[in-house]
Every structure is written in structure tokens, then in C-alpha cells.
Amino acid sequence: MVKTRYRWIVLFLTPPLLIYLFFVVFPLLSSFYYSFTDWNGFAVDYNQIGFANFEKLFRDPLFGKALTNTVLWTVAAIVIPTGIGLTLALALHGRNFIGNLYKSLFYLPISLALAVIGQIWLWIYQPDWGLINTFVRAIGHPEWSTAWLAKPQYALLGVIIAWAWQQIALSMVIFLAGLTAIPQELIEAAEIDGANYWQRVRHVIIPLLAPASVVVIALAVINSLKSFDVLYVMTKGGPFHSSDNLAMFMYNESFQKYNMGYGSAIAVVLFMITLAVIVVYFRQSANAEHLYD
Amino acid sequence: MTNTTERRTPSYRMAIFFYAFMTVLVLLYSLPSIGVLLASLKSTAEISEVGVWTLPRSFDLTNYSEAWNGGSAGLYIRNSFFVTLPATILSISLGVLAGYTLCKLPFRGSNALFVFFVAGLFFPPQIALIPLFRLFNDLGLYDTLWALILIHVAFGIPICTLIMKNFFSAVPTAIREAGIIDGANEWQILTKLMLPLSLPALAVLATLQFTWIWNDFLWPVILIRSNEMRTVMVGLASMKGQYSVAYGVQSAMAVYASIPTLLVFVFFQRYFIRGLTFGSVKG
Known part of the structure; x- marks a missing residue:
């Protein structure tokens, strides 16, 4: 009996485990190995060069730029979609059928690909007839119009806004689910005690949304670290690397310049950042767990 | 309300x-x-x-x-379906196997193994990009749709295992025991008793996986070179060369590329939203 049980366990777990190990775990860890080599992507031979890639990396101004932009992106990801998503969720929670229709319209970008979203937003920023320039001309300030994504000072911001357009929807969906889970009695009790709407939001609803907030922020951070599609479609990290993030910088080094060893070192840095995020996430979600107990 | x-x-x-x-x-x-x-x-x-x-x-x-005739939208969409459908089905199947075993057949270390599976959710796939590029070259699968299918099956295992295990933990263990008394083996219990009960979880995963795999851009950029193998997202991005100022044609292509996921969204919104909000609400 026990023996057949273990036979089934092995039989059921082997296919997923093998595929996961072979195509996810093993490649993930191999990046560490390649980061100590000078492999160029094609050659059969390559050399072990110790920490040379990392030494070069920390002196590379492009890496500094990409790292700064990644941090900026992550901070923006925590602030913008969380704030706007929460506001929208509070406004639309528990409304009638018009509210539900609006919810669906706000959800819509979630099902769009970031490659499509990048394409759409290119036309928001388009210099000749893009939405922003059309608007500033319409309000009588043609001198404000510019080629937004061609300007190093605006390019990153422009891409982050396009990305946030989708992320807002995702945050809103999660906050709405969180709001539905809040026991109605708690809010009513606060109301009977004389708390006005803002006090209820501030002192009852937001603290009780902690589990949803942890998920929203974690998703925003992870998605910001992964972000590549929208950047690739909109600026490819340009102009002059002003909108590079780590993922784009790594792509350029590995698949445009074929410095795969160097690219692997960037991947290792990305791995370390992700690991730090995971540790923080599990601490926070463990704290949030106590709420409903 | x-x-x-x-x-x-x-x-x-x-x-x-x-x-x-x-x-x-x-x-x-x-x-x-x-x-x-x-x-x-x-x-x-x-x-x-x-x-x-x-x-x-x-x-x-x-x-x-x-966009359809000159821009090969038909070819790209066919390629996208050829990748997305098998990858969705296979990743869910593997998630069912792992989720069921880790939930209903616990063993020493099964919890650690579950965490190990789920950890894959957090890491940006870029980290594994270079080794996988090499692996698929060595396997002779570079520039084939098989490479994309394999990638999406493998990278889908964490979320599918997570959601299936969570779902199975709400299914009474007595159902499995009743099956054993009736002489069913684990495979029969899983396919005849558990799966019919899991339709909501399968629907959640199908909508999520379909949308993510269909919308993926990174892997075809890395693993596909020839125009005949492009998925619709890469096809859309590569149109800029041929149709650089034909914004209307590019827009039509963007609409084509979005129709399948929009249809999933419109018809299965309930499951899609449930999958997205998974983990944000206790219980």
C-alpha cells in the first residue's frame, strides 16, 4: 500500500519536476556560470575570466544608468498604480450596473499585450498628430509640443506611464477583490461610531486591505523588474540609453553586441535584486496573514 | 449593495x-x-x-x-495559436499532476517541493535567457515553434501548480478515500473524481495561461529569427520596417493581435479576474 503510494507520487511528480528543472531552474542557475566567462554566444571555446565581468559592470556608466532607471521604474510602480488603482477601486466598489460596466472598461488593458500597449502609446507621443501634441496645440500652446520619446529627459517617463496604464487596471482588480472580502459589519460599526467616509477609508478600510496591498505592491515590483516588451517596442532603451533598464541593457549586451558572459553578469545582478524582493515579500505577507485571524 | x-x-x-x-x-x-x-x-x-x-x-x-494579405497577419496568428494552445493545455496538465500530488499525497519534503515550484513565479525570465538561448541552439530547436511551446510549458508550471494545489486543498479528502474503497487507483481518482470537480480552477488557469502566452513577446524575440515562425506580437513589432508610416495598417495588426485575448476576456471575465486576484484575499 505504502509502496504503491510512493510509486504514484514518483509517477505524477516526475514530468513536471523534470521539465521545471531542465528548462527553468537549471538555466537560471547556469547564468551564474556564464557570468564568469567571456562567451560570445556562438564560439565553442570560451575562457573562465573570474570576476572580470562584474568588475567591468560596476565601472560601466551604462550599467549605472540602467540600474538607476530600474529603481526609478520600481518606485514609480509602487506609487502610481497602487495609488490610482486604490482610488478607482474605492470609487467603483459595490456600484450598480453602470459601475460594473465602468469596471470592465478599466479592466480592459489587462488583456492587451504590452507589445500592443507600447504600439498604442507610441501614437500618444507621436510628434505630428499624437494625442499629447494635438492636445497642447488645441489649448493654444504649440510651443509645448515636442518629440516626447526622442528626448532623453522624457523617454523613460513616457514608457513608464504607458506601462502603468495596464498596471493600474491590475491593481484596481486586486483592490476590488480585497474590498469585497472586508466584513461589512466592521465598516458599519465605524459608521455608527460617527466616522465619516474619509475616516472609514483611512482607519478601517485601508488597514484591512493590507493583504491585497501586499499582493499589489509585490506584483508591481516584480512586473517592473520584468518589464521589457513595452520598452523594446517604444524606445529600445534610447535615446542614448536614457531609458535603459536592466532587462533592456542585458538584452542589448547579450543579443545585439553578443557579450553573453557580460550579459550573464547583468542577469546575476537582476537575480540578486529579485531575491531581496522575495525575502521582503514573504516577511510582509506573513505579517498581513495575522489580520483576519 | x-x-x-x-x-x-x-x-x-x-x-x-x-x-x-x-x-x-x-x-x-x-x-x-x-x-x-x-x-x-x-x-x-x-x-x-x-x-x-x-x-x-x-x-x-x-x-x-x-495587414492580412501584405502583412501576413494570418500566418502570425496561426503561429501564435500553434504555440499558445498546446502550451496552455500542457502547462495546466503538469500543474494538475504536481498540485494533486503535493496536496493529496503529502510526503516528507512535499511542502519544501511546493515552495520550490512556486519560487519560479518570482524570477524575471530574463535571468535564464542566455542559458536557454544556448540550450535551444544545442537541441536544434532554435527558430522553431517547439522552443516557444517548451518554454511556456516550463514557465507555466509554477502558477499552475500553485492554483491547482490551492484548489485541491478545498476538495474533501473523503472523496479520494471513497475512490480507494471502490478500488480506484490514483490516476482514476485524479481523472474521474477530482478533475470533474476542478473545472472552475481549470477555467481560471486556461484564461490566465492563454492570455499570458498569447501576449508574450520576450521569448519569440530571443528564440525566433525567421519571418515564417514569428508569433503575432513579434510580427506586429517587426511591421515598422515595411509599413513605417502606414499607421493604419499597423493599427489593424494591433487589433488582430488583440482579438483572441479580448474574446477570452469578454466571455470568461469571471474566471480571468478570479485568477488575477488569486492570493490577494485570504481563503
Whole structure:
């Protein structure tokens, strides 16, 4: 009996485990190995060069730029979609059928690909007839119009806004689910005690949304670290690397310049950042767990 | 629900103000999507003359036929389906196997193994990019759709295992025991007793996996070189060369590329949302 049980366990777990190990775990860890080599992507031979890639990396101004932009992106990801998503969720929670229709319209970008979203937003920023320039001309300030994504000072911001357009929807969906889970009695009790709407939001609803907030922020951070599609479609990290993030910088080094060893070192840095995020996430979600107990 | 609405908007005027404000907000928020629809119905000449943000002069589908015939939309969409459908089904199947075993057949270390499976959710796939590029070259699968299928099956295992294990933990263990008393083996219990009960979880995963795999861009950029193997997202991005100023054709392609996931969204929204909000609410 026990023996057949273990036979089934092995039989059921082997296919997923093998595929996961072979195509996810093993490649993930191999990046560490390649980061100590000078492999160029094609050659059969390559050399072990110790920490040379990392030494070069920390002196590379492009890496500094990409790292700064990644941090900026992550901070923006925590602030913008969380704030706007929460506001929208509070406004639309528990409304009638018009509210539900609006919810669906706000959800819509979630099902769009970031490659499509990048394409759409290119036309928001388009210099000749893009939405922003059309608007500033319409309000009588043609001198404000510019080629937004061609300007190093605006390019990153422009891409982050396009990305946030989708992320807002995702945050809103999660906050709405969180709001539905809040026991109605708690809010009513606060109301009977004389708390006005803002006090209820501030002192009852937001603290009780902690589990949803942890998920929203974690998703925003992870998605910001992964972000590549929208950047690739909109600026490819340009102009002059002003909108590079780590993922784009790594792509350029590995698949445009074929410095795969160097690219692997960037991947290792990305791995370390992700690991730090995971540790923080599990601490926070463990704290949030106590709420409903 | 209606009584909370009344309470929050004490007067009729407040309600009108609220809906007017939200309508403006929804319109503003939808502008990017509206723009792409408008552009897809306009000729290049019309766009350069009056821009995108006016109603098209006539209902003209030329851009759509051009994207289909000249821009190979049909080929790209076929490739996307060829990757997405098998990868969705296989990743869910593997998640069912792992989720069921880790939930209903616990063993020493099964919890650690579960964490190990789920950890894959957190890491940006970019980290594994270079080794996988090499692996698929060595396997002779570079520039084939098989490479994309394998990648999406493998990278789908964490989320599928997570959601299936969570779902199975709500299915009474007594069902499995009843099956054993009736002489069923684990495979029969899983396929005949558990799977019919898991349809909601399978629907959640199917909508999520379909959408993510269909919308993926990174892997075909890395693993596909030839035009014949492009998925629709890469096909869309690569159009800029041939149709650099034909914004209408590009828009039509963007619409084509979005139709399958939009249909999933419209018809299975309930499951899609449930999958997205998974983990954010306890229980």
C-alpha cells in the first residue's frame, strides 16, 4: 500500500519536476556560470575570466544608468498604480450596473499585450498628430509640443506611464477583490461610531486591505523588474540609453553586441535584486496573514 | 449593495456628479484603445492630413485586408495559436499532476517541493535567457515553434501548480478515500473524481495561461529569427520596417493581435479576474 503510494507520487511528480528543472531552474542557475566567462554566444571555446565581468559592470556608466532607471521604474510602480488603482477601486466598489460596466472598461488593458500597449502609446507621443501634441496645440500652446520619446529627459517617463496604464487596471482588480472580502459589519460599526467616509477609508478600510496591498505592491515590483516588451517596442532603451533598464541593457549586451558572459553578469545582478524582493515579500505577507485571524 | 450606494452618495446631485466624473475618467482612460481603432479605419493620407483623433470619413476596412494579405497577419496568428494552445493545455496538465500530488499525497519534503515550484513565479525570465538561448541552439530547436511551446510549458508550471494545489486543498479528502474503497487507483481518482470537480480552477488557469502566452513577446524575440515562425506580437513589432508610416495598417495588426485575448476576456471575465486576484484575499 505504502509502496504503491510512493510509486504514484514518483509517477505524477516526475514530468513536471523534470521539465521545471531542465528548462527553468537549471538555466537560471547556469547564468551564474556564464557570468564568469567571456562567451560570445556562438564560439565553442570560451575562457573562465573570474570576476572580470562584474568588475567591468560596476565601472560601466551604462550599467549605472540602467540600474538607476530600474529603481526609478520600481518606485514609480509602487506609487502610481497602487495609488490610482486604490482610488478607482474605492470609487467603483459595490456600484450598480453602470459601475460594473465602468469596471470592465478599466479592466480592459489587462488583456492587451504590452507589445500592443507600447504600439498604442507610441501614437500618444507621436510628434505630428499624437494625442499629447494635438492636445497642447488645441489649448493654444504649440510651443509645448515636442518629440516626447526622442528626448532623453522624457523617454523613460513616457514608457513608464504607458506601462502603468495596464498596471493600474491590475491593481484596481486586486483592490476590488480585497474590498469585497472586508466584513461589512466592521465598516458599519465605524459608521455608527460617527466616522465619516474619509475616516472609514483611512482607519478601517485601508488597514484591512493590507493583504491585497501586499499582493499589489509585490506584483508591481516584480512586473517592473520584468518589464521589457513595452520598452523594446517604444524606445529600445534610447535615446542614448536614457531609458535603459536592466532587462533592456542585458538584452542589448547579450543579443545585439553578443557579450553573453557580460550579459550573464547583468542577469546575476537582476537575480540578486529579485531575491531581496522575495525575502521582503514573504516577511510582509506573513505579517498581513495575522489580520483576519 | 444598493443601500451602500445610497449611503455613499447622499443626494441625487452627488450621484450625477459622480457618474459624470467617472464617465470622463473612463473615456480618458480608454483613449489609447479608441485611438488604435480610429487609426485602423483611416488611410495613411487621411492620418497625415487630419491625424488619428477624429472620426474616420468612411468605414473603410482596407487596412485590415492589407495587414492580412501584405502583412501576413494570418500566418502570425496561426503561429501564435500553434504555440499558445498546446502550451496552455500542457502547462495546466503538469500543474494538475504536481498540485494533486503535493496536496493529496503529502510526503516528507512535499511542502519544501511546493515552495520550490512556486519560487519560479518570482524570477524575471530574463535571468535564464542566455542559458536557454544556448540550450535551444544545442537541441536544434532554435527558430522553431517547439522552443516557444517548451518554454511556456516550463514557465507555466509554477502558477499552475500553485492554483491547482490551492484548489485541491478545498476538495474533501473523503472523496479520494471513497475512490480507494471502490478500488480506484490514483490516476482514476485524479481523472474521474477530482478533475470533474476542478473545472472552475481549470477555467481560471486556461484564461490566465492563454492570455499570458498569447501576449508574450520576450521569448519569440530571443528564440525566433525567421519571418515564417514569428508569433503575432513579434510580427506586429517587426511591421515598422515595411509599413513605417502606414499607421493604419499597423493599427489593424494591433487589433488582430488583440482579438483572441479580448474574446477570452469578454466571455470568461469571471474566471480571468478570479485568477488575477488569486492570493490577494485570504481563503
